[in-house]
Amino acid sequence: MREVVFRRGVPEDAAAIAELEILCFSSPWSRDALEKELTENPVARYFIGEAEGRTVAYAGLWLVVDQGHIINVAVHPAFRRQGLGKALIREMLRQTDQEGVTAYTLEVRLSNAAALALYQGFDFYVAGIRKNYYEEPVEDALILWRGSPDGEAKHIL
Numbered sequence: 001m002r003e004v005v006f007r008r009g010v011p012e013d014a015a016a017i018a019e020l021e022i023l024c025f026s027s028p029w030s031r032d033a034l035e036k037e038l039t040e041n042p043v044a045r046y047f048i049g050e051a052e053g054r055t056v057a058y059a060g061l062w063l064v065v066d067q068g069h070i071i072n073v074a075v076h077p078a079f080r081r082q083g084l085g086k087a088l089i090r091e092m093l094r095q096t097d098q099e100g101v102t103a104y105t106l107e108v109r110l111s112n113a114a115a116l117a118l119y120q121g122f123d124f125y126v127a128g129i130r131k132n133y134y135e136e137p138v139e140d141a142l143i144l145w146r147g148s149p150d151g152e153a154k155h156i157l
């Protein structure tokens with residue numbers, strides 16, 4: 001992996017994150033929405049990966065009591081398949097574990113094989129499906145969990 005430094009996201013990161021969003025998602029978050037997240041949302045935690053002097057990866061999560069709801073994880077296309085996504089998630093889990101998170105969840109497109117493989121490597125499991133959750137293109141979401149919301153893991157797929 002190229003040399004990458006991880007740090008917590010701050011409001012000044014909104015523009016760089018918005019650029020990554022455009023590169024990585026068909027329905028990107030806007031710079032305004034990200035600025036609000038980083039300034040006004042007390043439960044939001046953002047993590048930035050920097051390499052070669054620029055932002056090349058980010059992850060965002062909401063702390064909901066003792067659960068971590070992962071909002072987005074993205075790696076710049078030119079920096080993929082080098083272990084950066086794995087390192088970013090490891091860092092996010094390490095820091096939010098320290099804040100008392102005992103279980104994590106997120107939605108992911110059914111067809112997103114890269115993300116599914118990445119999360120399975122961290123013991124996330126498929127707990128359900130949200131039909132037609134995504135737009136552009138319309139697609140089902142898989143609901144992943146790591147740990148359990150009620151202390152009892154249920155693998156349905």
Ligand SMILES: CC(C)(COP(=O)(O)OP(=O)(O)OC[C@H]1O[C@@H](n2cnc3c(N)ncnc32)[C@H](O)[C@@H]1OP(=O)(O)O)[C@@H](O)C(=O)NCCC(=O)NCCS
Binds near residue numbers: 074115
């Ligand atoms: C998903 C994503 C974050 C992975 O980032 P990355 O830096 O390339 O991931 P890593 O190099 O750390 O790979 C970690 C593991 O993920 C899996 N993986 C990553 N890319 C993959 C691909 N294209 N196909 C299959 N598995 C893949 C592999 O298991 C890999 O482990 P390995 O390299 O030991 O085989 C990146 O592809 C991305 O930003 N995609 C677009 C945005 C997105 O889909 N985000 C997730 C939404 S929930």
